[in-house]
Every structure is written in structure tokens, then in C-alpha cells.
Amino acid sequence: MRLLSIVLWMAVAIVLLLPLVRRLLSRAPRPPRSLPDELVKDPVCQTYIVKSRAVRRTNAGQVRYFCSEECARLDAGG
Numbered sequence: 001m002r003l004l005s006i007v008l009w010m011a012v013a014i015v016l017l018l019p020l021v022r023r024l025l026s027r028a029p030r031p032p033r034s035l036p037d038e039l040v041k042d043p044v045c046q047t048y049i050v051k052s053r054a055v056r057r058t059n060a061g062q063v064r065y066f067c068s069e070e071c072a073r074l075d076a077g078g
């Protein structure tokens with residue numbers, strides 16, 4: 001019975017402390033993103049796109065980025 005009450009009190013303490021801990025964690029500065037959004041140029045239509053969203057194609061060891069699948073296909077075709 002004693003153990004049960006201890007467990008119960010611990011549960012109550014955790015529930016009460018959790019919002020406090022969350023507040024402290026959210027206040028802490030966030031680490032910078034390892035991969036910042038970088039702009040790359042589509043060689044087909046000369047449009048700048050965000051690297052993370054660009055269509056990526058590797059051609060002869062060279063990575064090229066395109067705004068869409070269509071541009072990637074056009075580049076490969078000619």
C-alpha cells in the first residue's frame with residue numbers, strides 16, 4: 001500500500017512538473033538547422049528554387065537541380 005501511494009505521488013509530481021519542464025525547454029535556444037534552405041538555379045528555365053524542394057538529378061557525377069520533373073526530363077533529352 002505504501003508503494004502504491006509513492007507511485008501515485010510521483011505521477012502527480014510528474015504531471016505538475018511537465019508543463020514547467022516544457023516551458024524551460026521551449027525557452028532554450030534552438031540549434032541551427034544543419035541544412036539551410038539554399039537557392040539553386042534550374043539550368044533549363046533559369047528559375048531559382050529551394051534546394052530541399054528541387055528535383056535532383058545526377059548526371060555524370062554532377063548533381064543538377066530542377067524546378068520540376070518536366071525540366072529534369074528536358075535537360076536529359078537535350
Ligand SMILES: [Zn+2]
Pocket residue numbers: 042044045046047066067068071
Ligand atoms: Zn524549370
